[in-house]
Amino acid sequence: MPVRVRFAPSPTGELHVGNARTALFNWLFARRNRGVFVLRIEDTDVERSEARYEGQLMEDLKWLGLDWEEGPDCVGDCGPYRQSERLGLYQHYAQELIAAGSAYYCFCSPEDLNKERLEAQAAGSQPKYSGKCRVIPPAEAISRKKAGETASVRLRIPDEPLRFDDLVGGMVEFSPDVIGDPILLRSSGTAAYNYAVVIDDGLMQISHVIRGDDHISNTPRQVAVYQALARLPSPATDGCDWRLPQFAHLSTILGPDHTRLSKRHGVTSLAHFRERGVLPEALANYLALLGWAPSGGDREIFSLPELVEAFSLEQVSRSPAIFDSVKLHWMNRHYLKQSDPERVLDLAIPIFRAVGQIGESPGEDLRQWLREVVDLLLPAVDDLSQLPEQAGVIFNYDAAASIANEENQQVLAEPSARQVIEGFAKLAQQDGELTVERFRAVLDQVKKTTRQKGKSLFHPVRIALTGSPSGRQLDRLVPLLEAGSRLKLPTPVKSCRQRLMEFQQAWQR
RNA sequence: GGCGCUAUCGUCUAGGGGUUAGGACGUGAGAUUCUCAUUCUCAAAACCCGGGUUCGAUUCCCGGUAGCGCUACCA
Numbered sequence: 001m002p003v004r005v006r007f008a009p010s011p012t013g014e015l016h017v018g019n020a021r022t023a024l025f026n027w028l029f030a031r032r033n034r035g036v037f038v039l040r041i042e043d044t045d046v047e048r049s050e051a052r053y054e055g056q057l058m059e060d061l062k063w064l065g066l067d068w069e070e071g072p073d074c075v076g077d078c079g080p081y082r083q084s085e086r087l088g089l090y091q092h093y094a095q096e097l098i099a100a101g102s103a104y105y106c107f108c109s110p111e112d113l114n115k116e117r118l119e120a121q122a123a124g125s126q127p128k129y130s131g132k133c134r135v136i137p138p139a140e141a142i143s144r145k146k147a148g149e150t151a152s153v154r155l156r157i158p159d160e161p162l163r164f165d166d167l168v169g170g171m172v173e174f175s176p177d178v179i180g181d182p183i184l185l186r187s188s189g190t191a192a193y194n195y196a197v198v199i200d201d202g203l204m205q206i207s208h209v210i211r212g213d214d215h216i217s218n219t220p221r222q223v224a225v226y227q228a229l230a231r232l233p234s235p236a237t238d239g240c241d242w243r244l245p246q247f248a249h250l251s252t253i254l255g256p257d258h259t260r261l262s263k264r265h266g267v268t269s270l271a272h273f274r275e276r277g278v279l280p281e282a283l284a285n286y287l288a289l290l291g292w293a294p295s296g297g298d299r300e301i302f303s304l305p306e307l308v309e310a311f312s313l314e315q316v317s318r319s320p321a322i323f324d325s326v327k328l329h330w331m332n333r334h335y336l337k338q339s340d341p342e343r344v345l346d347l348a349i350p351i352f353r354a355v356g357q358i359g360e361s362p363g364e365d366l367r368q369w370l371r372e373v374v375d376l377l378l379p380a381v382d383d384l385s386q387l388p389e390q391a392g393v394i395f396n397y398d399a400a401a402s403i404a405n406e407e408n409q410q411v412l413a414e415p416s417a418r419q420v421i422e423g424f425a426k427l428a429q430q431d432g433e434l435t436v437e438r439f440r441a442v443l444d445q446v447k448k449t450t451r452q453k454g455k456s457l458f459h460p461v462r463i464a465l466t467g468s469p470s471g472r473q474l475d476r477l478v479p480l481l482e483a484g485s486r487l488k489l490p491t492p493v494k495s496c497r498q499r500l501m502e503f504q505q506a507w508q509r
Numbered sequence: 510g511g512c513g514c515u516a517u518c519g520u521c522u523a524g525g526g527g528u529u530a531g532g533a534c535g536u537g538a539g540a541u542u543c544u545c546a547u548u549c550u551c552a553a554a555a556c557c558c559g560g561g562u563u564c565g566a567u568u569c570c571c572g573g574u575a576g577c578g579c580u581a582c583c584a
Contacts, residue, residue, distance in 0.1 A: 008584090009584095010583090010584050012583090012584080042584065045584060047583085048584085110581090113582080117580095117581085121510075121511095121580095127511085127580065127581095128580080152582055154582095166514095169513095169515090172513075172514085173513095174512075174513075175512080178512050178513095178580080179580095180580095183581085183582050186582040187582060188582075190582090192581090192582065192583090193583070193584050194584095196584095213515090213577090214577090214579070214584095215578095215579090215584090216513060216514060216579075217578070217579035217580070218584090220513095251514085251515075251577090252514095252578070254577075256520085258576060258577080259576090259577080260577075286521095289521065289522080289533090290522095291521090291522095292522095293521080293523065293532095295523080296523065296524095296532085297531075297532060297533090298523070298531070298533080299533090300521095300532080317522075318514075318516095319514090319515050319516060320515065320516095320576080320577060320578095321520090322520060323521095324521065324535085326520080326534065327521065327533080327534045327535080328534095329534095330533090330534055333547095380546050380547080381546095443543095454543060454544090455543065457543070458544065461543090462543080468544095468545090469543095469544065469545085470544045470546085471545065472546080473542085473544095475543095
């Protein structure tokens with residue numbers, strides 16, 4: 001039997017890391033087994049579904065590196081791929097199920113049901129549908145329905161245990177006593193989730209249902225739907241045998257406080273990570289390692305093709321995992337360092353632009369300069385969004401603030417600090433710009449005349465030049481300051497000469 | 510409340526009837542560097558509790574506890 005898996009999100013919001021991991025595992029499994037990955041949009045909840053999310057969903061998936069053979073945007077034999085376009089199918093099979101006696105009309109109003117539920121809860125018993133309408137003779141039910149009474153359609157849950165073999169969790173069994181007859185079709189005529197998934201998965205020939213474990217408790221209801229469908233006389237089934245697919249339920253991703261990952265833990269949408277300058281391969285790699293580990297368990301870095309190669313559902317863990325953004329950042333730093341500098345630059349430019357450090361459409365000279373800036377700053381950031389802050393030493397210079405700074409004052413209080421800065425400023429301002437060579441030569445000279453070295457040499461110079469005693473390598477930073485001062489920027493970069501002048505003036509007072 | 514799922518360092522995990530319980534992130538220390546960061550080396554750090562089965566359980570079984578999920582005419 002060919003492997004066919006599906007990812008079936010609801011377009012009710014942005015794709016977040018939990019769903020993305022489910023999609024990734026489905027995709028990995030499909031690719032690993034040369035199967036087909038189907039994208040299906042579950043938009044039966046008209047109230048909450050929005051068309052704009054569907055497009056974004058697909059963009060996010062593509063960004064992560066996933067692709068699909070069948071979906072709303074491409075051809076396939078099992079379409080349509082939006083539940084909202086499959087209403088006829090749901091109604092058709094509901095009629096068949098009613099005719100076969102496996103389903104029945106329910107005339108209970110939501111208010112009645114709610115009341116029943118509250119009473120059951122108060123009595124401390126399992127709230128489930130009483131089955132009141134089960135016993136209405138079919139002929140009577142049909143005529144009441146024809147007469148215009150509103151009715152939903154319910155499945156008759158058989159009086160026997162419902163079980164399925166979960167590829168991740170093993171055998172799971174539910175007693176029929178705890179499962180009330182589920183709604184198939186709402187009184188509005190639309191399909192309820194537990195029914196629609198079965199019709200869709202069955203008709204789309206899905207072989208493996210890989211999804212979040214919040215669906216485990218729904219699965220027995222779905223199993224009952226499959227069984228009822230399988231009992232239908234063959235002409236009604238259109239060649240679909242309604243055999244149970246293999247189920248594989250993935251553990252939930254939790255926040256650091258051990259509760260389900262949600263808004264409270266900050267933004268976890270893929271769009272957010274993309275905007276922050278997290279690389280898709282880093283996110284995919286990290287997500288793959290949440291709940292899955294290769295046998296041996298001693299390897300962490302995997303490209304998408306390597307994941308495909310190594311992936312298997314048998315290695316998926318059943319226990320919930322906590323999303324650790326610190327480890328994600330570690331992984332992102334790794335991929336950032338490995339990446340083509342040109343690609344990183346292209347990703348960084350919009351980020352610099354967003355904060356106004358550079359203007360629109362940088363020319364080649366600006367690109368060249370930024371390339372070096374990024375290269376210098378990259379080892380200091382977790383993601384690209386931290387670049388502008390790091391670049392502050394280049395774009396912002398405030399001599400007065402730097403002198404007022406408490407940490408700096410300790411350094412500047414040393415008598416040698418004044419000697420160093422004055423000596424350095426004098427030599428540095430004598431002629432031309434500070435190239436690497438000149439900078440080193442000047443520093444060398446100051447070292448000799450002041451007999452200072454190490455921190456007591458570099459710290460004062462750093463403070464005068466950048467406003468901070470620590471930062472990236474000075475001999476790389478200095479030429480960048482000089483080169484930057486020749487560029488046309490929204491707020492000009494100050495040259496070393498300029499900085500030293502402002503610093504000394506401010507220090508006089 | 511009922512039902513279900515889960516339980517190895519702080520976190521992600523490997524492992525499995527007898528192991529010095531392995532790796533990674535993070536943390537600490539040291540080395541390198543002008544500093545911070547990077548890089549490298551080293552270190553501390555775990556089998557939820559109680560019963561059983563067994564010569565022997567962290568591993569298998571049962572119970573407890575805790576966390577999470579479901580308990581809808583949401584998905």
